[in-house]
Amino acid sequence: MRRAFPVLCVLACISVAQAQTPDEIVAQAPKSDWQDIPPSDLLVMRLSGHRQVVIQLAPDFAPEHVRNIVRLAQAKWWDDGAIVRVQDNYVVQWAGRAPHPSLPSQASAHLPAEYEHPAAKTPLTPLPFTDSYAPIVGFSAGWPVGGDGQHIWLTHCYGMVGVGRDMPPDTGDGTELYTVIGEAPRQLDRNIALVGRVLDGIDALTALPRGKGEMGFYREAAERLPIAQVRRAADLPVSEQPHWQFLRTDSASFARYWQTRANRRDRFFVRPANGVALCNVPVPTRPVSLENRTPR
Amino acid sequence: MRRAFPVLCVLACISVAQAQTPDEIVAQAPKSDWQDIPPSDLLVMRLSGHRQVVIQLAPDFAPEHVRNIVRLAQAKWWDDGAIVRVQDNYVVQWAGRAPHPSLPSQASAHLPAEYEHPAAKTPLTPLPFTDSYAPIVGFSAGWPVGGDGQHIWLTHCYGMVGVGRDMPPDTGDGTELYTVIGEAPRQLDRNIALVGRVLDGIDALTALPRGKGEMGFYREAAERLPIAQVRRAADLPVSEQPHWQFLRTDSASFARYWQTRANRRDRFFVRPANGVALCNVPVPTRPVSLENRTPR
Numbered sequence: 099m100r101r102a103f104p105v106l107c108v109l110a111c112i113s114v115a116q117a118q119t120p121d122e123i124v125a126q127a128p129k130s131d132w133q134d135i136p137p138s139d140l141l142v143m144r145l146s147g148h149r150q151v152v153i154q155l156a157p158d159f160a161p162e163h164v165r166n167i168v169r170l171a172q173a174k175w176w177d178d179g180a181i182v183r184v185q186d187n188y189v190v191q192w193a194g195r196a197p198h199p200s201l202p203s204q205a206s207a208h209l210p211a212e213y214e215h216p217a218a219k220t221p222l223t224p225l226p227f228t229d230s231y232a233p234i235v236g237f238s239a240g241w242p243v244g245g246d247g248q249h250i251w252l253t254h255c256y257g258m259v260g261v262g263r264d265m266p267p268d269t270g271d272g273t274e275l276y277t278v279i280g281e282a283p284r285q286l287d288r289n290i291a292l293v294g295r296v297l298d299g300i301d302a303l304t305a306l307p308r309g310k311g312e313m314g315f316y317r318e319a320a321e322r323l324p325i326a327q328v329r330r331a332a333d334l335p336v337s338e339q340p341h342w343q344f345l346r347t348d349s350a351s352f353a354r355y356w357q358t359r360a361n362r363r364d365r366f367f368v369r370p371a372n373g374v375a376l377c378n379v380p381v382p383t384r385p386v387s388l389e390n391r392t393p394r
Numbered sequence: 395m396r397r398a399f400p401v402l403c404v405l406a407c408i409s410v411a412q413a414q415t416p417d418e419i420v421a422q423a424p425k426s427d428w429q430d431i432p433p434s435d436l437l438v439m440r441l442s443g444h445r446q447v448v449i450q451l452a453p454d455f456a457p458e459h460v461r462n463i464v465r466l467a468q469a470k471w472w473d474d475g476a477i478v479r480v481q482d483n484y485v486v487q488w489a490g491r492a493p494h495p496s497l498p499s500q501a502s503a504h505l506p507a508e509y510e511h512p513a514a515k516t517p518l519t520p521l522p523f524t525d526s527y528a529p530i531v532g533f534s535a536g537w538p539v540g541g542d543g544q545h546i547w548l549t550h551c552y553g554m555v556g557v558g559r560d561m562p563p564d565t566g567d568g569t570e571l572y573t574v575i576g577e578a579p580r581q582l583d584r585n586i587a588l589v590g591r592v593l594d595g596i597d598a599l600t601a602l603p604r605g606k607g608e609m610g611f612y613r614e615a616a617e618r619l620p621i622a623q624v625r626r627a628a629d630l631p632v633s634e635q636p637h638w639q640f641l642r643t644d645s646a647s648f649a650r651y652w653q654t655r656a657n658r659r660d661r662f663f664v665r666p667a668n669g670v671a672l673c674n675v676p677v678p679t680r681p682v683s684l685e686n687r688t689p690r
Contacts (some may be wrong), residue, residue, distance in 0.1 A: 105678045126687075129651040139507075169654070171593050186596060186597045186600055186601075186603075187553075187596075187600075211664075212523065213664070213665075226525035227526040228525070228526060229524070229669075230523040230524060230656075230667075230669035230670055230671045231667045231669050231671070235458075255577070256483050256576055256577045257483075265662060266661075266662070266664050267662050279576075280575075280576065280577075281551070281552045281576075281577060281578055281671075281673050281674055282551055282671070282676065283660050283674065284667065284670075284671065284673070285655070285666075285667050285670065285674070287559070287667065288665050289658075289662070289664045290506070291666060295408055300482060300483075301482045301603070301604040304482055304483075304600070304601075305480075305482075305600075305602060305603050305604060306601060307597075307603055308600075308601060341535070342444075345495050347572050357635070359581070360526075362581050362585075365561050366561060366562070366585070367562075367581070367585050368507075368509070368580075368585045369509075369584050369585055371526075371527045371580065371581050372428050373525075373526035373527050374526055374527070374580075374581065375527070375577075375578070375580065375671065377416070377577050378577055378579065378580065378581070380483075384419070
C-alpha cells in the first residue's frame with residue numbers, strides 16, 4: 099500500500115510524457131537535431147503578387163534532373179512563365195513562358211530515369227508500419243522514401259516536387275515542374291522523377307482556382323498566375339537568400355515525433371491509431387536566421 | 395511457330411484490357427452499377443458568390459448526428475454563417491452566424507459517440523491491401539471504411555465531412571462541420587464523428603485563402619466567406635434539387651476500378667504499384683438528370 103503513490107506517480111509521469119503533441123516535440127528539439135539546407139539546394143520562385151515559394155532540391159536522389167533544373171533557373175527559363183495547371187486533390191504545375199523557346203544550351207533535353215537509388219548507398223530510418231505501395235517505408239536524410247531492400251526512392255507525399263513528362267521512355271527535362279496538393283498519389287512513385295519539396299509558400303499554389311480544362315489545365319492564358327522569376331538561392335544576393343533547416347530524420351526528436359503522430363495521446367484524442375501512413379508524417383522544417391544556422 | 399500469332403494476340407488482348415484507365419472503367423460502367431442518392435441524404439450549401447457545395451450525408455453510420463444536422467438546416471442554422479477555418483493540407487470548417495444564437499429547440503446539444511458501427515450489421519467489400527491505421531479497409535455501401543472484425547467505421551479521406559467538437563467526452567452537436575482537404579488525417583478516425591462527404595463544389599472550399607490564425611482559423615471576420623444558406627435537398631423546390639449517384643462499391647465495375655488504380659498499366663506508367671491506399675480510391679460519383687435516375 100505504501101508503494102501505491104510512487105507507482106502511480108511513475109505512471110502519471112509517463113502519461114504526461116505521452117500526452118505531448120507532435121508540434122510540442124518539434125518545438126523542444128535541440129538545435130543539434132536540426133540540419134541546415136545549403137542555399138545551393140534551395141530554389142526560390144517569386145510569383146505575381148509578391149508571393150514567394152521556396153523549394154528544397156534533392157540532388158542526392160535525382161542529380162541529373164536537379165543539375166538541369168539549376169541550369170534552367172540560371173538561364174531564367176521560368177521568368178515570365180506561369181502556373182499552368184491546378185487539379186484539385188492532385189497537383190499544381192508550372193512552366194516557362196509560352197510559346198516555349200528552345201532549351202538553353204547548357205541544359206540537357208535527355209535525362210536518365212532517376213526513379214530509384216541503390217539502397218546500399220542510402221541511409222534509411224524505417225517506419226515500423228505497413229504500406230500499400232512499398233515493402234519498406236521511412237526516411238532518408240530528411241526525405242520520405244519507399245524501399246524494397248535493393249532500392250530506395252522518393253515518394254509522392256503532399257508538397258513533393260516532381261518533373262512533368264510525356265509518355266515513356268521520356269523522363270522529363272525539368273522544364274515543367276509540379277507539386278502534390280492532395281492525397282498522396284503514390285502510384286506515381288518510380289514512374290516520375292521527384293526532385294524536391296516545397297518548404298514555404300505552398301498555400302500560394304494550393305489556394306489557386308482549379309483549372310477547368312482537362313487534367314486541371316487552365317483553358318485561358320489569362321487564368322494563369324504569372325511567375326516573376328525562379329532562382330537558386332545561392333545565385334541570389336546574400337540578403338535575399340532564405341535559410342531553412344529540417345529536423346534530422348535519424349534524430350531522437352524525429353523518432354519521438356513520428357511515434358507520437360502514430361499514437362496521439364494528447365487530450366483531444368479518444369483512441370490512438372497505433373499506426374500512421376508515411377505521408378502523414380511530414381518532415382518538420384523551419385526558416386532560420388543566418389546567425390542561428392548550425393555550425394558545421 | 396504457327397501458334398505464335400494467336401498466342402501473341404491473346405497476350406495483346408489482355409494487355410489492351412489491362413491498359414484501361416480507372417476513368418475509362420467508370421465511364422463504361424453499366425447503369426445498373428450506379429445507385430441513386432435520395433434527396434433526403436443531400437445537403438446543399440450555397441456560398442456567397444453563387445458557388446454551391448453538395449454534401450452526401452451518411453445516416454447509416456451517424457444517424458443521430460445526421461438527424462441533428464438536418465434539423466439545424468431546417469432551422470436555417472447556417473444561413474448567414476461562414477467558412478471560418480482553412481488549414482492547408484488539413485481541413486476547411488464552417489459554422490453558423492456569430493455570435494452563436496442558442497440551438498433551435500428541435501436540435502440536440504448532446505449526441506452519442508457515433509464513431510463506429512457493429513460489423514455484423516454492415517456490408518463490407520474489403521480491399522486486399524495493408525493499411526497503417528486499421529486491420530481491414532474497404533468500402534461499405536459506397537463509403538470508405540476501416541474495420542477490425544467487430545466494428546466498421548468511416549475514414550477521414552479527402553472530401554469526407556466531419557463534426558467539429560471540443561475536448562472529450564464532447565462529441566460535437568453538428569453545428570460546426572469540416573471537410574478534409576489534404577493528406578488523409580486518419581488519426582481522427584474513431585475520434586470524431588464523420589457524417590458525409592462532399593460530392594460537388596469542393597474547389598469552392600479548397601481554393602480559399604488559408605487562415606493565418608491558429609489552426610488555420612481566419613483572424614478577421616471580413617476574411618470569412620459568407621454562407622448564404624444550407625438546406626437538405628429534399629426541402630428545396632423540386633426544380634432546385636440536385637441528383638447524384640455513386641458507383642456501387644459491391645459492383646463488378648467498382649472492383650475493376652480499384653484493381654486498376656492499384657495496378658496502373660495505361661501508357662503513362664512505367665511500373666504499376668501492386669497496391670493502393672484506401673483514400674487513394676475515391677468512390678466515383680456523378681450528377682444525373684431526374685429522368686436518368688435508376689428505377690427502384
